[in-house]
Structures are given as C-alpha cells and as structure tokens.
Amino acid sequence: MVRFCIANNLPYTPRGAGTGLSGGALAALGGVIISTKRLNKILEIDIENRCLRAQAGIANKRISDAVAGQRLHFAPDPSSQSVSTLGGNIAENSGGPHTLKYGVTVQHVLGITLVDTEGEVAELGGPVAGYPGYDLLGLIVGGEGTLGIVTEAWVKLTPLPEAVKTALVSFRYVRDATETVAAIISSGTIPAALEIMDRGILAALKAAFNLQFHPEAEALLLIEVDGGTNQVVNDLEAVERICAENKALEVRVAKDESERQELWKARKKGIGAMGRLAPTIVTHDGVIPRSKLPEMLDTVYEVAAKYNLGVANIFHAGDGNLHPCFYFDDREEGIVDRVIAAGEEVIKYCLELGGSITGEHGVGTEKLDLMPLMFSPENLALQAAVKSVFNDGSLCNPCKVLPNQKSCVEHQKRWRGVAW
Amino acid sequence: MVGAKIFESEQELSAFLRESEGPFQIQVGLHPSICSDRTGKANLVYNGTGIVEYEPQDQVATIKAGTTFSDIQRVLGQNKQCIPYVVFGPWKQTKIKATSPEDLTFYGVEESFPLSLDLPFGEAVARNTPVAGEAIFGNFRDWVLGLTVVLANGEVVKTGSKVVKNVAGYDLHKLFIGSRHTLGIITEVTFRTTPNELLNTPLNIDRRTGKSSPLRLNKETAADYSHHRHCVQRTRRSDFADAVKAAGEWVIAADYDSCTLYAHVPEELSRFPHDWVQYGDTPDVENPYQRKMMLKMKQKLDPTNKLNPGVFGFL
Numbered sequence: 232m233v234r235f236c237i238a239n240n241l242p243y244t245p246r247g248a249g250t251g252l253s254g255g256a257l258a259a260l261g262g263v264i265i266s267t268k269r270l271n272k273i274l275e276i277d278i279e280n281r282c283l284r285a286q287a288g289i290a291n292k293r294i295s296d297a298v299a300g301q302r303l304h305f306a307p308d309p310s311s312q313s314v315s316t317l318g319g320n321i322a323e324n325s326g327g328p329h330t331l332k333y334g335v336t337v338q339h340v341l342g343i344t345l346v347d348t349e350g351e352v353a354e355l356g357g358p359v360a361g362y363p364g365y366d367l368l369g370l371i372v373g374g375e376g377t378l379g380i381v382t383e384a385w386v387k388l389t390p391l392p393e394a395v396k397t398a399l400v401s402f403r404y405v406r407d408a409t410e411t412v413a414a415i416i417s418s419g420t421i422p423a424a425l426e427i428m429d430r431g432i433l434a435a436l437k438a439a440f441n442l443q444f445h446p447e448a449e450a451l452l453l454i455e456v457d458g459g460t461n462q463v464v465n466d467l468e469a470v471e472r473i474c475a476e477n478k479a480l481e482v483r484v485a486k487d488e489s490e491r492q493e494l495w496k497a498r499k500k501g502i503g504a505m506g507r508l509a510p511t512i513v514t515h516d517g518v519i520p521r522s523k524l525p526e527m528l529d530t531v532y533e534v535a536a537k538y539n540l541g542v543a544n545i546f547h548a549g550d551g552n553l554h555p556c557f558y559f560d561d562r563e564e565g566i567v568d569r570v571i572a573a574g575e576e577v578i579k580y581c582l583e584l585g586g587s588i589t590g591e592h593g594v595g596t597e598k599l600d601l602m603p604l605m606f607s608p609e610n611l612a613l614q615a616a617v618k619s620v621f622n623d624g625s626l627c628n629p630c631k632v633l634p635n636q637k638s639c640v641e642h643q644k645r646w647r648g649v650a651w
Numbered sequence: 652m653v654g655a656k657i658f659e660s661e662q663e664l665s666a667f668l669r670e671s672e673g674p675f676q677i678q679v680g681l682h683p684s685i686c687s688d689r690t691g692k693a694n695l696v697y698n699g700t701g702i703v704e705y706e707p708q709d710q711v712a713t714i715k716a717g718t719t720f721s722d723i724q725r726v727l728g729q730n731k732q733c734i735p736y737v738v739f740g741p742w743k744q745t746k747i748k749a750t751s752p753e754d755l756t757f758y759g760v761e762e763s764f765p766l767s768l769d770l771p772f773g774e775a776v777a778r779n780t781p782v783a784g785e786a787i788f789g790n791f792r793d794w795v796l797g798l799t800v801v802l803a804n805g806e807v808v809k810t811g812s813k814v815v816k817n818v819a820g821y822d823l824h825k826l827f828i829g830s831r832h833t834l835g836i837i838t839e840v841t842f843r844t845t846p847n848e849l850l851n852t853p854l855n856i857d858r859r860t861g862k863s864s865p866l867r868l869n870k871e872t873a874a875d876y877s878h879h880r881h882c883v884q885r886t887r888r889s890d891f892a893d894a895v896k897a898a899g900e901w902v903i904a905a906d907y908d909s910c911t912l913y914a915h916v917p918e919e920l921s922r923f924p925h926d927w928v929q930y931g932d933t934p935d936v937e938n939p940y941q942r943k944m945m946l947k948m949k950q951k952l953d954p955t956n957k958l959n960p961g962v963f964g965f966l
Contacts, residue, residue: 280887324818335816338793353940357925359885360909361781361790363934364963365834365945369792369825373818417708419731419846518814522708550816551709587817594819605819609808613952614821620947632820 233380233627234350236263242626245380247288247319250311252514253595255323255375259630259642267318270382273297281388282341282358287318287381291325294386303388306333309591310499318381324373326591328424328498331549332457333389335591337372342385345371348378348627358385370617375593377628378621392457395423396467399494401448401480405429405544408450409524411477412548415454416521420469422549424455429528431508431543431556432501439504442497445481452548453498501545502556509541509558515574517581518590521551530580531555538573540566552590553581579604599634599643657681657696659717661799661807661838664697668836669805673957677832680717680771697773697801697836702726704813704841711796711813713841716773723772732844734772735788737854773837779829781883781929784854786908788845791828798824799839803953813841826948831934831962834952855907880931882920884912890923897921933964 236243242262249256258264270286273294277283278301285294291312295304308327309315315325321343326335333339342356355368371378402408408427415425428436430449436442444451452474456466467484474482485491505512519527528544535542535557546554555577557570578588578601588594588601602611615633622628630639658664675695699715700722706712707730714723720736727733776791776798797811811817811824827837886894891910895902898920903913914920920928928935936942942965949956949966960966 277887279889324822326816330816334789334793335818337822338789355938355941359887359925359927361785361885362927362936362938362941363779363829363929364936364941365830365948366779366792366825366828367941367944369822369828373822413708416710417846419848421846421849518812518816520706520709520711520814522706547816551814552816585813587812587814588819590814590816591818598819602820605812607809609806610810610820610823613802613806613808613810613823616951617821617823617826617948620944620951 232263232265233346233348236626237350237624240626242629244628245318245322245376247316247322248290248311248314250315251319251323251595252516252592253589253597255593255595255631256319257596259596259628260638262626265380267316267380267382270318271316274383277358278303278388280358281390282385283388284358284383284385285317286383287321288316291315291317291320298388299391302391304391305386306339306389307336310502317384317386321372321381321384322374322376323591323593326547326550326552328426328547329455330547330552330591331425332421332423337369339387339389340368340372340384341387343368343371343381344383345379345381348622348624352382353379356385360387371621373593374621375595375628375632377618377631379627392423392463394460394463395455395457395491396463397453397455397485397491397494398467398470398474399483399497400452400454400474401445401482402450402452402478403447403480404478405450405528406525407478408452409528409548411452411474411479412524413522414473414477415470416549418469418473420456420466422454422466422470423457424453425547425549426453426498427451427544427546427548428453428497428501429544431541431558432497432504432545435504435506435508435543436497436501438507440496440500444497447480451497453494498545501543505543505556505558508543509560511561512556512558513570513574514554514556514592515577516589516592517553517555517578517586519551519553519581519584519586521549523584523586524548524551524553527553527580527584531577534573534576534580538569540569540573547590550590551586553577575601594632596630596643599630599632599639602632602634655694655696657698659697659699661699661801664801664836664838665805665807667805668801668803668957671957672955673803674960675957677836677959679773679777679832679837680719695836697838699838700771703839707732707844709813709815710844710846711815711841712844713797713813713839714772716776716837716840717771718773719769719771720775721768724768727844728847731847733847733850734794734842735784735845735850736775737783737788737856772840772842776828776840777830777832777837781885781909781911783856783904783906783911783913784908785906785911787852787854788849792825794842795824795828795840796843797841798827798837800827800835801838802835803955803957807838808835809839811841815843829934831959833949833959833962833966836958857905857907880916882914882916882928882930884914884920884926884928886910886912886923886926890926894921894923894926933962936963936965 244258267288270288275284309325678693703713
C-alpha cells in the first residue's frame with residue numbers, strides 16, 4: 232500500500248481507532264487513510280518472559296484482558312483504552328491515570344515491526360528490553376506515525392499489584408487538593424494514580440449520574456496506592472495523614488473492588504458527564520512542574536472568566552498534566568474563536584511556568600502553531616533533520632508534529648474550519 | 652589526555668566546533684577511569700560541572716554534564732532524594748535492601764567498570780551502560796527529561812523539557828542517550844530525581860563477593876588479563892540462568908530482575924535467542940535496519956564524521 236502511494240504520489244495517513252485528541256488521525260492533505268483496525272490479533276504470549284507480541288490494531292484493553300488470568304497487564308491505560316489501538320498508543324506515546332507510577336507507552340514497548348516510508352518492512356528491538364546503539368525505538372514511539380507505520384509490537388507485561396487501595400478525598404477548595412498532591416509527592420510516596428476533579432466536573436457528575444459528594448466539596452482527589460499488602464496499608468495511612476493536614480473534608484476508602492469501581496466512576500465518567508453542561512467541549516492538554524499546580528489552576532479560571540467561557544478541570548495531578556475542558560454551545564457566534572484563544576493562553580502560561588504544550592494528546596495538527604513557542608528555531612531544525620532521516624518526502628502523514636511544512640500552511644484554515 | 656582541548660562552557664565549545672574540522676575523540680568529564688578502553692585518546696573534553704537548577708518539590712534537576720554522580724548524589728541527598736543508580740563496588744550482601752544511595756554500591760570491582768560514582772553523569776548518559784536494578788528503578792532513558800547538546804556544526808540545542816510528562820515534538824533527547832557523543836556533545840542534563848524512600852525495595856542481584864570477583868583475582872595474580880573485556884549481556888528471563896552458568900567464573904554480577912549479566916571475559920560469551928551483548932567500549936549493533944538508520948542519522952547530523960568516529964565501529 233505504501234509503495235502504491237509512493238508510485239502514485241499520494242499522501243497517506245496511518246490511523247488506529249481515531250480516538251486521538253490532536254487531529255493525528257486526520258488525512259491533512261487528503262489521499263489514502265491506512266487503517267490498522269483489522270490488524271487486531273495477538274500473535275504470541277510469552278508468560279515466562281512477561282511479554283506479548285500483537286498487531287497494531289488491537290485495542291489496548293484486549294491485551295490486558297488476555298493475560299489477566301496470569302495476573303499480568305499492559306500498563307499504559309489511556310482513558311480510551313477499550314477502543315484505542317496499540318498502534319495508536321505507540322504513535323502518541325499514550326499515558327493514562329496510572330502513568331505516575333508505571334510510566335508511559337514507550338516504557339512498555341520492547342520492539343516493533345514497521346513499514347518504513349519506502350514501503351520496506353523493518354524490525355527494531357524484540358522481546359528483550361533495550362539494545363546498544365541509537366535509541367530509534369524511543370524516537371518512533373511518540374513519532375505520531377510520521378516516521379513509519381507500526382504494524383506489530385512486542386510489549387512488556389507488568390505483574391498486577393498484590394493489593395490496591397483507592398480513596399476519594401473531598402476538599403473545600405481546589406487549591407487544597409493541589410497542595411495535597413504536592414505534599415504527597417514530596418513525602419516520597421508515589422501513588423499509582425493522583426487525579427483531581429474540580430467543581431465543574433462535580434456539577435456534571437451530579438447532573439448526569441446523580442453522584443453525591445460532600446456538600447461543601449469543590450474538588451475531589453482520587454488517590455490509588457498499590458503494591459505489596461503491607462506497603463499499601465502503610466502508603467494509605469501516610470496519604471490519609473497528608474490529606475488531613477491539608478484540610479480534607481472527607482476521605483472515602485473503597486472496601487472492595489465494587490466500591491473501588493464506584494470511586495473511579497467519578498474520574499472515568501467525568502468527561503462524558505460534561506455533556507450535561509453544554510453541547511460542545513474542547514479538552515486541552517498541558518503540563519507544568521507539579522509544584523506550580525495551584526498557580527496554574529488559578530490562571531485557568533481567570534482565562535475562562537476573561538473569555539466568558541465555562542471551564543472544568545479533570546486531570547493527572549501527580550504528573551502536573553492538566554486537562555482544562557472548555558464547555559460551550561458552538562452555535563453561538565464567535566464562541567469558537569474565544570475557545571481557541573483561551574486554550575492558547577492557557578498553554579502559553581504552561582510554557583511560562585516551564586512546562587510543555589502537550590503531555591499525552593500529541594501535537595497532531597492541533598498544536599503545530601504552538602511548537603515554535605516551546606522550541607527554538609535550532610531545535611525545530613534538528614527535529615526536521617531527524618524526521619527526514621526516516622521520512623524524507625511529504626507523503627507519509629503530512630502536516631503533523633512540525634510547523635511550516637511545505638504545502639501545509641495553506642491548509643491550516645481548512646482544518647480549523649472543519650475541526651472547530 | 653596530553654594536548655586535549657578542554658572546555659568548561661558551551662559557548663567556547665560551540666565556537667571551537669564552528670571553526671574546527673576534527674575529527675575529535677570526545678569525552679565529558681576528566682576522571683581517568685571513564686574511558687577504560689580509550690583512556691588518553693580523548694582530544695576534546697567538555698568539563699562543565701555543577702548543579703544548574705534543582706527543584707526538590709518537582710523532583711527535577713539540571714546539571715552540567717561533567718558533574719560526577721557522587722557530587723550529584725551529595726546535593727540531592729540533602730533533600731532525601733537521589734538518582735537510583737546502582738554502581739559496583741565490595742560488599743557481601745546478595746539481596747540488596749537500600750535506604751540511601753550509598754547502599755546501592757557494590758564494592759570489590761575495579762573503578763574502571765563503566766558504572767562508577769566517579770563517572771560524570773553526561774558521560775554515563777552518552778554511554779547508556781545498562782544499569783543494575785533497572786527493572787525496579789529505571790534507566791537513563793527513564794530518568795533523563797531533557798538535554799543540552801552542542802552539535803557537530805557548533806549549534807547549541809536544548810531538547811526535551813523540564814517536566815515529567817511531555818509528548819511535544821520528537822523525543823530528540825532519547826536519540827542522544829547512548830549515542831556516545833557521535834551526534835552531538837551532551838553538555839547539560841535535566842533529569843527526574845527519586846525520593847530515597849523508594850530505594851527501600853529489595854533488588855534481586857547476585858554478585859561475586861570482593862575476594863572472588865574476577866577483577867580482584869586478576870589484580871592479585873598479576874597475570875595478564877589485558878585481553879579480558881567488560882561486557883554486559885541481557886537475555887530473556889527463560890535463558891538467564893543458562894547465560895549466568897555459561898559465563899561461569901567471569902560473572903561480576905547478575906541482575907535477575909532485568910536479566911542482565913555483568914562480566915569480565917577473555918572470550919566471546921555464549922549467545923541466546925533475542926539476547927544482546929555489549930563488549931567493552933564498542934557496542935555491537937547487530938540489527939541491519941538499526942545500522943542502516945544509524946548511518947543515515949550520523950550522515951545527516953555529522954556529515955564530515957567529526958564527532959567520535961569509530962566508536963560504533965561501523966559509523
């Protein structure tokens with residue numbers, strides 16, 4: 232297929248489930264979309280060596296389901312994991328709520344088979360982690376499908392923890408929740424997940440699912456600790472103590488798995504519930520040093536007020552990875568422009584605090600214009616040089632990741648017209 | 652190292668590289684043990700040292716690449732943090748339970764083994780020698796968040812970021828980790844730190860005690876072991892016990908968590924399916940696609956082969 236596209240000078244764009252949030256699956260210049268959805272088989276499960284080889288189109292969660300009986304799992308758990316594909320996760324270097332402890336996709340991919348931009352099939356890595364020489368695998372994972380099309384991968388299987396404890400903590404102010412996160416991290420306890428939901432999300436959850444929280448709660452912090460049985464008990468005690476010191480209103484600890492799922496509902500259903508607040512939402516993705524979370528959230532609320540927009544925050548607090556969600560009715564004239572401007576202002580402030588324009592959603596077509604704010608011209612030139620080693624033409628997944636590519640600039644307005 | 656050009660600032664190094672044709676044998680830091688196979692060959696040294704920035708609350712630090720591990724650990728230790736870097740030295744425990752970075756030292760191995768507290772961090776990053784304890788504590792690729800690099804043409808480029816999660820653009824810093832300064836000279840490293848509390852995890856590492864260490868035996872018998880080489884081998888879990896057995900008396904340490912074997916061998920090691928081996932100072936790249944792409948990358952970033960030619964053999 233790739234060779235056909237080259238022979239006919241057709242742009243082509245690889246695509247998994249299309250759940251990405253930065254326009255990575257868009258065929259930016261038209262042409263052919265190469266879907267990996269039917270490459271959905273597990274090829275080899277090697278329990279003894281804790282690894283598995285699967286095709287790129289398999290849904291993330293199916294990998295974990297296949298080895299759950301052996302008490303193993305594939306650790307990256309993006310919120311879209313029931314549908315998003317292994318190949319898509321590799322392209323975007325996906326994270327998820329448990330990134331804080333287990334790391335992102337690149338730490339769990341041992342080897343790949345890819346179709347390179349000349350149409351040749353190549354392999355990198357294998358069932359044994361790491362290898363001497365340049366870390367090309369580390370470049371391709373997170374390359375947003377611009378350095379070749381991954382068709383198969385060896386992934387690492389991680390033992391499921393012996394014990395898990397989950398707590399949902401209510402706070403009167405979101406600042407108390409963010410300060411609790413900073414205190415937990417600096418105490419040396421690394422929970423498996425630390426997720427914050429603010430008052431906007433709480434309102435949505437109450438409206439959509441009638442979930443009830445402490446009446447004075449303006450923010451929730453979901454904390455999960457896992458590991459050995461004794462360690463989990465100690466970690467939970469330490470975390471509860473820190474919450475109390477940081478003015479927690481209430482700490483609900485799940486007694487069993489069904490209560491744990493109930494507590495996670497607040498996190499997992501949060502974005503969907505926002506449909507009750509407005510017909511349209513735009514989820515942003517920025518990262519800051521986690522000690523700057525209180526300051527950053529204040530700015531998010533100020534920016535929303537300045538542009539007269541509703542905003543709710545649901546995010547991976549432990550990583551400093553923010554997801555401000557603007558909610559609005561896109562039929563209102565001019566509001567889409569305000570949402571774009573507000574989003575860019577938030578992301579620019581992330582950079583001012585020493586952060587990044589994206590923590591897990593990727594650059595795609597959405598954030599091309601923001602790249603020069605984060606990277607110097609020398610860095611962008613180096614990125615372009617490195618890309619050209621793998622992809623020297625303009626056919627493979629054009630107009631992604633790097634700004635100002637030939638023939639892309641004129642199309643940008645069209646994407647914005649379509650997307651926003 | 653007689654006659655080597657030594658630079659302590661990026662600007663001077665950058666100005667020099669803009670005007671010079673090379674080729675240069677490069678190292679970061681001045682400690683003589685860092686290039687056991689190549690000591691004395693370096694004619695260009697970057698030796699900027701010191702902590703540039705350290706935010707204990709964010710668990711992120713930036714250092715000049717010539718700063719040694721021991722200096723970094725000392726500073727991080729004031730905030731009960733560290734780099735969870737297991738080094739080699741004499742100690743008799745086989746199961747390690749550490750509470751401070753000093754506990755992560757294996758004693759009894761000569762200093763030139765490329766995992767030592769005297770190693771400058773930037774040189775360790777450039778070598779990416781597989782660290783013991785990697786399965787529990789991670790490795791350079793997990794710790795390093797960003798790098799400053801001086802390219803062959805003298806350009807100074809900052810890569811990566813200072814936050815623990817970032818997918819903006821290509822992960823260029825990963826390309827330089829393990830590249831042995833063949834694509835650019837690492838001058839600054841930003842990395843995540845680890846709370847000392849997390850070291851309290853038993854590591855499943857067996858190693859020869861001080862007296863029976865092959866390296867100690869070499870010294871005491873004063874025999875000619877100059878043809879022995881340090882080597883690191885990683886295999887699948889299912890082959891690891893056989894690999895340790897096959898390496899026999901030459902094993903220095905065996906990390907059963909990451910299935911990594913450290914040895915000092917007179918000859919080639921036995922090989923196993925999917926394994927990889929790194930002998931001495933010349934990493935052997937066996938995958939043909941990787942070799943092809945490494946060559947292309949080298950030609951793109953250092954077209955005149957100015958930086959560390961020959962380090963990978965084929966580059």
